[in-house]
Each structure stands twice: as C-alpha cells, then as structure tokens.
Amino acid sequence: MQYLIPLLALGATTANAYADIAKFVEAQRLASRASIVPFPPIGGIPRLNGTVPFDASAQLVSVSGNHAWIAPGPTDQRGPCPGLNAAANHNYLPRDGIATFPTVQTGLFEAYGLDQSATEVLQQTTTFFDGDPVTQSWSIGGYSPKTAALGGALDFLGQESGICGYGHLKSEGDASITRGDFTSPGNMNSNCASYPVFFQQLLDLACETNGCNINMATLAAHQNNRKLYSIANNPTYFSPAFAGVAFTPAAHHFVYALMANHSAEYPQGILTPETLMSFFSYTYESDGKTLSYTYGHERIPDNWYKRALTDSWTLADILAAVAQQCLAYPNTCEVGGNTGTVNSFAGIDVGDLSGGVFNASVFTDPAQLGCFLAQNIQAEAPSFLSNVLQGPLLPQVLGLVTSSLVPTLAKGFGECNGINVKGGNMGNTSAVKTLGDYSAKYPGAAVVYDGARATSPNP
Template sequence: MRCSLLLAASAATSVLAFPWMTPEGLDALMKHPSAQEEVKRKLAEYEAGKADNIEARQVGTGLVPGVVSLLGGTPTAVYDNVLGLIPTGDSVKGLKKFPEAEYPFKAPGPTDQRGPCPGLNTLANHGYIPRNGIATIGQINAGTARLFNMGADLSSLLATGGALDGGDILSQKMSIGGPDNRVGVLNGALNSVFGTPTGIAGHGKFNEGDASATRLDFYLNNGDNIVFVPELFKQMHQQALAKGNGTYSVDAIQEHFKNRYRDSRAANSQFYFNLPSAGVVMGAYYFIPGFFSNGTIGAGGVANEASITSFYGAKPKDTSANAWQNPDLEYTHVPERIPEQGWYRRATPMTIPEAVAGILDVYLYAKPAIGGAGADQNWVVGPVDIPNNPQALSCFLYNALYANFPGDLFNSLSLLSSIVSTLSSTIVPGYKALGCKVDFPQATGKGSTYRSVYESWAKTYTGEAKTKAVGSGWYQK
C-alpha cells in the first residue's frame, strides 16, 4: 500500500535521498559503503541497458497469460523490498512461515484506529506497523513487505496515495481507519485550521470505494464504511463453495465482486466507481487470494477457509469440523490476525504488474461501468477508453492517480504546488520503469490557470465522474 515510485532512476544517491524508501532499521544498511557500491554497480548496468545482467522475478500469476515478466522487456520487479530500485534474489528465497514470536497478536484498544483494509488491520494487531493504527509510508512499506511480501512499488503506490488523499503528506503519516487528531500538520495541532485528515477510510478518496467485499458503501450505512458486515462475508463464502471448490479463489472473488457491484449500484443512489479508486477496489478483491492464500497463488498456494477467515476476522458461529461446507454458515467479527495454526506467506513479491493483471482479470470478468451516479440519478461516465492489457492499464492507472489528486487538494491545502511536485517526483521513476511515456502536464504557479491545466488533462483519465458524480465527494449542487 504505497509509492516506492520515489526512486530516481538517474543516480544511486537520489535513490537514497527519500527517507520513506529506507524504513526504520535499514538506514545503516543504506549508508554502508559496500551496499552503496553494489547499488551503484547494478544501477549502472541497468542504465546501460544490460537487462540480461539483472535478475527478473517471476510473478507467475496464472491469471493473464504471459504475465510472468513485465511486458515490454523490463524486469518484472524493478523495486526491491530492501534495496529499492535493484532487483535481487534476496527477497525471493521462498516461503516463510508465520506467525512470528516477536510479533504477537494483541487486540486493538479503544483509541486504536482500524479501518476497511483487513491487511492493514492485521499488521497493526501484530505490531508490524504501530498498534495505534497511525503509520507512516515507510512503516507501511516495511510491514507489508515483511508479512505479505508486497513489492515496494505496489506498497508505496498505495501508501503514498493514502497519505496524500487521507493523511498528512508533510509527515507522511496517516490513519489506517477514520479521522484522527493525531494526524495532521504539526501532529494535528493545526487541524482546526486545515481540517482533520480523513484517514484511508475517507470516502471518494484514493484507497476507499463503493462495492467493497465486506463493507457497506459510505452512503448505505450512515457514513460507516469501516465496520465488517458478516452477511457480505457470508456471500463471499457462498461463492467460495460455488465457484472455488471451497476456496476463495480468483474465480470465487470475481463472482463476489460482480454481485457486490450489481447490488451496491442498485441500492446506492450516490454510487461512485471511478478510476483510480475503482482500480484499488478491484485490486483489493484480487489481494484476497493474492496475499492471504496459504502459500503462493498460482504456485500451489490455497486461499482456504482457515486463512481467509483469520485475516478478515470472520469467526464462524458453528465451529464443527464440516461447518465450512454449509453455504448458510453465519459469522461474527473478531480482530484480524495471522492464522494461529501457522501460515506461509507468498514466496515472491507481488509487484505492480501482477496486481494490475489481477485488476484486469476482475474487470474483464464483471465488466463494471466506470463512473458514478449524478444528481438527477443519471450515470456520469468516467474514462471511456480503458486499456485491456496489463502494461497499458498500468500506465493508464498511473495517469489516473496523478489526475485524481489535484482535484481533491485544490480547496483543502495551501501547499498544493509542493504536493503536486512531490507526487510527480514519486511517480515518474516507477512510471518509466513500466515503459510508460511520461506525459504529466508540467503546470506551474497557482490559481485558476494552474487548476484549469490539470482539469483539462485529467478528463481523459478520470472523466467527468470526478467532478459531476455525487458519490465522488467532489460534487456541488
């Protein structure tokens, strides 16, 4: 959940200049002369185009044919979980068993933030990120890498999006749940002036959206898009039985998404499903088998009942041996945790190419309309020409990400220019690594001219749904 897109591809020293790419505990390694020499050597090989000298990771999704290395000839994993830009074999050593004794489970306290993401809740409940649920980009980067083997490009993209849209980008801090006065300029001291950041649960922001797997839409639950809804998990369980032979497979979660989109759009008069947040929502469905499987999905890993229920905190009311076979099995909710009986994380990091391939599979299966409900109940379309291959869609989503933030931030932050500059600098390296043409508008200055440049360009990637759909949180009657 973040944006290791912070790595400048032009010099090793610039790679080391971004503190959120050196999570706690890695600063000494980054400053070690031998480590710097190795980074510079491999970076020089990379820049010289010696792709054969760089070890490419095999993502092996088994989803979109051919997605075992990044399309276009660049390495599958351009960002390493430890050293950043340079792929190495060190983070692909194979399966690792959890839980770990040094990260015991502890239920959250009354002031601890928890949100709609079961993965982040699990990380906080075990102390991989701060247990209070207030975390920095670097802490999320380190925690997701250690427990879930999430690639630094993917985790940094998601976490940076959360900090920009729902946190405080100056401190790179965010709540993994709702608003919290411990987050904000000067640790919240100026929230009375600037407002309290929404947290990643902020509706219409980057990380949260309608048609969630186990949470109700913001406008369908009196603004509560955080609480776990047992009936929705039961529906996902039914698809695991019907489509996944008892497992929460890609086929099962695709069908669950298709049904959730249908039901959510029918019930929610302010339904909003537009890029880039729609991509995050569909990605979250793929993450269920992609990260919570016992082992690596596509390589023998199984998204079984024990693993998925533990990470979601879905406790079956009937715990008898064969109860899981019952499609009418009822659930309650308990704090999310790593399966107590033991669980193996995926062996290879999930990087952006695999994640986007998963998003594309979910999208092509359900064919959801992209856009949002307008004020008069009409459908306001989002972008109309969405690519249907992983590399092109990756580039498109980067543009949508960039197009999304200026509109959200113009009226809420006086530091827009520096924030947009930060966003651009974090996105460009990863964008180039995917083989994308960098064409973000180079607007400068402030005011209406600055805004119009972005609004005109962004229409291609977010469509009018960004500004005219009521559920976007942006619409004004």
C-alpha cells in the same frame, strides 16, 4: 483452459510483460468480441508451473514475541483493509494504526510479500489523498490527529481523513469486499466495518465454484456481484477511476494474492474459509453457522506461510489483475455511477475524463492502465489537498505533489508512451477532469470532507 494473459517467465521484465499482454489482448479481442473471458484462478502476471519455490523457514510469518497478536486499544486506528488491520495487530505496522513510509515498505513485505514497487505507489497516493504528505503518515482507519505535522492544531486548518470515513472515493470506494457504501441509505453504510451478509456471500460463492476454497476467480466474480448489488441498492453509488475501477478490484485480488497460505503442496497458495475468517475477524456463533464479526480484531493465522521471497506481488501484477478483471467482467471497470435513484447507472467516457488522452480500451492494457491512473492521481491530488488544508501549510504541501508524488508515479508507471509523467505533464492537464466536475449529475461523486461522521470512531 486458455486465458487472455499469456504465461510469462518470472524473469521477464515488466516492460516485456506489458507488451506481450497488450498484443495478446488485442488478438483475442479481434477473434471473439462477444465471448466472456474467464478470470484465471491465480491472477496477475502468470507464473509457469514449477517456477514458484517454497521455503518453509523463509516464508513462515511470525505471530509470537514482538509479533504476537494484541487487540487494538481505544485510540488505535483500524479500518476497511483487513490486511492492514492484521498487520497492525501483529506489529508489522505500528500498533496504533498510523502508517509511515518505512513501516509500510518493510512491514507489508515482511508480513505478506507485497513488493516495494506496489507499496511505494500505494504509500504515496494514500499519503496525499488521506494523510499528511509532510510527515508521510496516514491512518489505516479514520481521522487521527497523530498523522498531522501540526498535531491537533491541524484541526483549525483542515482534517486528514484516514482511509475510511471521509477517505471515501479517495483510497476507498463503494462495492468493497465486505464493507458498506459510505453514502448508501439504511444501516449498512460504514465503510470501516465489515457486514456478515457480504462475507457470507463470498463464502457461498466459493462453495458454488471452487469447493469452498477461495481463489482469485472467486474474488473477481464477487467484485462483479458487489457492484451489481450497489447499483441496485444505493442511489448514490459511484465508481471513480482510481478508488472504484482500479483500487476496489485490486483490493479483492489482494485477498488471495496476500492471504493464501503457501506450502510445498500449494506453492502458489491455497485460501481456505478458515484462513479467510481469521484475516477478516470472523468466527461462528455457538450454532456453528451464524457469522460473528469483531471490529478490528483481524489476525494472521498460526502456521501461516506468505508468498515466496522471489515471488512478491508487484505493481505489474496489480495492473495485470485489474486488466484481467476488466476482460472477465467489463461492467466492473466502468467509471460512473447512479444518478440519484437505484439502477440508474450512467457511465463516464474515459476520453472526457482524461482530456482525450485515453479511451475505454485502457482498462484491458496494463501499461496504459497504469498511465491512466497516474494521470488521474496527479489530477485529483491538488483538489483533495485544497479541500482538506488551509492557510500557510497548503502551498508547502501542494509543492510536494511535484517533488514527491510525481516522481513516485514516474518510477512506478514510467514515461507512458510520450505522456511525461516525470515532468508532471500528463497531456492536456487543463482538460483532465476530477470528481468535482461530475458531482452535478452524480450525487455520489460529491466528495465530502467534514461533518458529523468525520471524527466518529465508527464513521
């Protein structure tokens, strides 16, 4: 089977990989605009057969001693990301669920093989969107006073959200793998808890397409199905550029990239339903068929082997996989949302959103996709911070956008074809739009920062 992303040697540089991908994508687009491009079973920058090693002693992840599984306590934070929850339950992240820069950098590589090129960007954006840029800490669940530089006193100045609850539209979006849409009507609108109906849909899809094992193509199709479901059932469904078009597909891809079990037979990994159920905190009831979910009890399985140390999942892999998603399922990569009724999805022009710098083709070119996301992150961060923080702390934190966030984006995404990320000038910044500019037409684009669900243990 021929895929749009060419096979690249593992030693190829990110820049060369991006250039080759872009050229091949454009050639294929001109050759056949109408064809649907299949998502590869293993996404990201493709690895040549035989180049991924397996070292059992180096890849076995410890789940004993200091890393033994312990259920979270009543004040420990757990949220929408099963990988983060499992890492905290095994002490690869702090057991209280308050992540910091050093624990994210080391813990997610030790547990899963997530490369630091990815964790640096994810850590910084999450800190600025959902946590405390001063302490460089954030909650993997909902609100916690532990993240704030001023502790509980910050409640008088504003509340940091964590990544679920009021982290919605910042680092968490609608149409997630198994969580609910935060603003959806009905009783399945927790973006922290997992819903068995969505998990079962993923298992069924795997059985229909891949002998019941889950691969990345399964997850790409599931992401498409979840977006279609949200459009048909949530009148306020909204998909912003970062949390919706980039982060939500990337989170689906993470499931295979970071949870597949590796062996000499399967050096690139295999993800069975049993492994997935452990990571997502599911068991079967006594009938052997009905799924049962326990909030926050995600677990790394025994005898589980992570990615090879020389084959970590990088930022380049994340961008390539999102581009593959956009090629295979173009509708999943449309910015926009419903306009107040179900099935009323209306897209937002990328040129309008980016101040004329980018167009829709950005989503199928990993290098330009990274630049577009860097622009969007840089534009949204001051708005998010200004709505959360007040008083003397706000100018200090806004200053960190330039001194801390922008250098991280520059390191991760580069100079972006003349758009000076490093200098903080992503084109005509006055013309770049944020979520608030679209809230009149799209009710789901109105970011909510406080209210009855802000401090709920299960928002």
